[in-house]
Amino acid sequence: MDDPPDVATLIDGLVADNEGARKYAVFKLQSLLSDPSFADAFIEGDGLYALRQAVLETTGNMQAYAFGSLDALLELDMGWDIVDGAIIEKAVSLAVTHPLVNIVRNVLTLLVLIVSRPLSNSRRQSADVFGFQAIKPALDKHPGFLDSLVQRLSASDHTLCANALQLINALMRDAVIHGGEHEWPKFIKRLQDLGVIGGVGMLMRGDTASDPSTSLAAAILEFQGLTKVLLRKWREVRVNVELPEHKRALKTIHLLSNPPPLALDAHGEPHAKGSKKHHPEKWRRLGFETESPAWEFDETGYLGMMDLVDYARRNEDAYRNILMEQSMQAREQRCPIARAALSVTLILYEHFEIEDASETEAYGGGGHVRSVSARGGRLDSQANVDKLYRPLLLQWGRLHTAAVNAFMRMWKAAGAELEDFFKIEEVVRIVVERIVGAANRKTDVGKVEDELRSVTLETARRWQMAGMDEVYDDAWGPHLVQVREQLHQESLQFMKEQRIRCLLQGSWFPTSSPGVGASWRYVRLSRNKRWLHYQDFSTKGSHEPAAADLAEKLDLNMVTSVDSNVSASDKPLVNGLANSSSETLKEANGHDALQASQQTTNTKVTILGTLAKPPKLSLPSSTHPNNDADEESILLELFPQTSAAASEWLDGLLMLLNQQPITKDTTRLVEMMEDWGVRLRMLNLRWEDVDWEALEARVTGTKVVERAVPSREGLGGEYYYGMAEA
Structure with a gap:
């Protein structure tokens, strides 16, 4: 070289x-x-x-x-x-x-x-x-x-x-x-x-x-x-109406609104041209709180004024139409456009973390970009670049306009009033976080505008609830996991007792598949929970058979598994509850219980086992295992009339044999009780505050007896009792 x-x-x-x-x-x-x-x-x-x-x-x-x-x-x-x-x-x-x-x-x-x-x-x-x-x-x-x-x-x-x-x-x-x-x-x-x-x-x-x-x-x-x-x-930059530029901005907001005629004089005529008089609600009409609007820009500064002017210019026709439409409404029902626009400015300001100096502190001290790019090693990967680029930040004006329009739509859809302003503001904040926050660096601003234009109040509220769940999970996550596990076991035990109670009560079942005969079989669990007593009858009786009339019995020690196609059943729950008694059927469907019970069904519960008795009352699995003593065979078949009855008997037998329930009905009820339990814990309610009879009735499907509202002498007619939230 x-x-x-x-x-x-x-x-x-x-x-x-x-x-x-x-x-x-x-x-x-x-x-x-x-x-x-x-x-x-x-x-x-x-x-x-x-x-x-x-x-x-x-x-x-x-x-x-x-x-x-x-x-x-x-x-x-x-x-x-x-x-x-x-x-x-x-x-x-x-x-x-x-x-x-x-x-x-x-x-x-x-x-x-x-x-x-x-x-x-x-x-x-x-x-x-x-x-x-x-x-x-x-x-x-x-x-x-x-x-x-x-x-x-x-x-x-x-x-x-x-x-x-x-x-x-x-x-x-x-x-x-x-x-x-x-x-x-x-x-x-x-x-x-x-x-x-x-x-x-x-x-x-x-x-x-x-x-x-x-x-x-x-x-x-x-x-x-x-x-x-x-x-x-x-x-x-603080807004100062004495500065020509700021004064022009306010005048632009006013003139673009298509202002009504000047205030009338004592003779009912508009004041002469050049008069200092103006409409008594010149600024409140635009959504300001007073007729001296400068102080209302204290939080947003000149940035808020720029955004408001830009919104009025971009939406001149809509801006005028909204003001005209709202002038026909009561004051409390009007959405204050100016206040909403300033609120959206702050929402975007927080969303893009403008106050965060970590991204900009390297640039204030000088040095051209070659020295800046080497600081901190922030541009170290493709993923890092995609995460750091925020092209939507450069489209501030268009995002502001779209978000203000979304604010107005949410207000109208909710039928909000002035006292609800902060609630709508929070909804819009969530909408911006969801839609703008989900956009990547290649997302076109037009797509974001379309999403802000089409999002519904129902969707926004669903996002709001999901956000609350996330907050609760972050704050209470470890504790709630422990509480849920405890409540899950308690709910399972409750459902086990309820399902076994259904077996102890007994039920009528057709004795064959659909289209074959009309004979009936009555099955009931013995009080010691060791036997299933049953008997076939030519007709379905109006009363439960006496124990002496149930000649057949099945030793549950012989049961090795319980099988069913209940999960494939397309019959809905009766009244959404897990009970299949004739009284419930009658109340839920509005016709005779006997006629309802004559309906055919494809649902079948099969009890399988061996003739040789195993040493314990247990069931290794819900499948069909091969035992050493004898091969498994069908011991009894039941044809429940509804998926609710099938759930009671299938899960009741499984839980009786110390197995986990498998039907959707039982799982849903367990989850419902678990969820109620968590809410009660979070509300810090006392045990006696809960109507446990109503809760049990909700699960079992029995009729709730309405009780008189408690009262005391000397109370007015407007007194009421309510459960206060924590």
């Missing part, structure tokens, strides 16, 4: 008459000058002015190399002595007009370094003006510079895009910090009018910026952080 040329040779090459020597010198310099020791030697050898001459007088690739060499020096915070008006004007001129990409890339980097330098920890000794003010004279000569800069964001060269965005970021930073209270908003608006939001948004959603190793990814993230800085600064 050839040794690099010495400093003196390169300096001589910069001023040589031979074009090849000059080109070789600037080509080598752009890589060598990144070494601080070489840069010191270059400056000591009076190379700066030779480099300045190359920057100003060369063309084509040679000029690109010259600018690259100067950039390398400035990166080390060296060589600033030759950066003057001529260099800056040359750079701006080339950035606007030159077609060669490598020249434009390097001149944009130079301008980034110039604009960013006041924000860096430089050891600058001169009193020269840097920052935006340094390039402003050149920009005045080239008024199309900013327009061309924004257009560079759509260039096919990714490095050129990154350099252009870096310069935009540097200009925004400098404008915010040094631009003055009234100057920086004008500059930012000018950039926005040129389409910078659309250009950066396109880069965010594109595949080019998904590579976290590129300078473009870091520049995009910096622009996003600066957007948060701008939103925060706009909020910090």
Whole structure:
């Protein structure tokens, strides 16, 4: 490998008459000058002015190399002595007009370094003006510079895009910090009018910026952080109606509302033109609380005023129609549009975490994006980039408008009144979190607007309840798991007792499959729970048979398994309850119980076992195991009339044999009691506060006897008793 040329040779090459020597010198310099020791030697050898001459007088690739060499020096915070008006004007001129990409890339980097330098920890000794003010004279000569800069964001060269965005970021930073209270908003608006939001948004959603190793990814993230800085600064600006700009904004809100005629004088005529009098509800009509609306922007600042003006402009017709429609309603039923718009501003402000300084603190202290991108190692993966990019943040105005319209729809759908404002506000907050929060970096803002436009109040309330469950789970999760487990076991024990009670009560069953005969079988569990007594009858009796009439019996010690197709039954529960007595059937269906019981059914419960008695009353599994003594055979078949009766007998037999219930009916009831138990625990109710007779009736399906409402002498008719929530 050839040794690099010495400093003196390169300096001589910069001023040589031979074009090849000059080109070789600037080509080598752009890589060598990144070494601080070489840069010191270059400056000591009076190379700066030779480099300045190359920057100003060369063309084509040679000029690109010259600018690259100067950039390398400035990166080390060296060589600033030759950066003057001529260099800056040359750079701006080339950035606007030159077609060669490598020249434009390097001149944009130079301008980034110039604009960013006041924000860096430089050891600058001169009193020269840097920052935006340094390039402003050149920009005045080239008024199309900013327009061309924004257009560079759509260039096919990714490095050129990154350099252009870096310069935009540097200009925004400098404008915010040094631009003055009234100057920086004008500059930012000018950039926005040129389409910078659309250009950066396109880069965010594109595949080019998904590579976290590129300078473009870091520049995009910096622009996003600066957007948060701008939103925060706009909020910090207090609304002052004496300022012409703020006064114009309020006037715009008023005029776009299609205001009614001026207040009438004593003769019933409008006040003369030029009169200071105005409608007595000029501002309250628009949704403000008073006729002095400035203080109502205290929380949102000038950001809220901007959003309200933007909403009125984007929805001029709808804005007027809503106000006209609401003017016909009672005051309490009107949705205060201005107040709703300011509320949505705060909702978006919180959603995008504008106050979070972690994303923007790296950009306030200066240094161009190359130094920023190396901080913290945040752009370390594809997933990290997808998570950090928030292109919807750049569409603040459109999101605000869509969310305000959603607020109005929710208000109307809920039939809300003024006292319900905070409830609707919370619903809208949840809607924004769900819809905007679920969008990824490739989601188009139009899709988000459509979802905000179509979401219903019912959906929003369902999300609200789900959110409450998540909060409870986070706060009470470990405790609730323990409580639920305890209540689950208690509920299972309760259902076991209830199901076995159904077996002890006994039931009538047809003796064959549908379409075969009409004989009946009555089955009842013995009091000692060891036998199933049953007997076949030619007709179904109106009374329960006596124990002496049940000649047949089945020893439950012989039972090895219980099988059923109850889960496939399509017959619904009677009245939604787990009881199949003739009285319940009669009350639920409104016709004679005997006629109801004659219906055929496909549901079957099969009791299987062996003739040899096992040593214990137990059932290894609900399948058909092979025992050592004898093969399993059918001991008894039951044909329940309903799925409820099948659930009682199938799960009752299983639970009697210390097995878990398997039917949906029983599982549902266990879960219902478990859920009730959790709610009672959370409400901290006393045992005596619960109507346990009604609870048991709800589970078993028996009729609840209504009791008189307790009262005391001396109480008025409006006295009532209610269970207070915790």
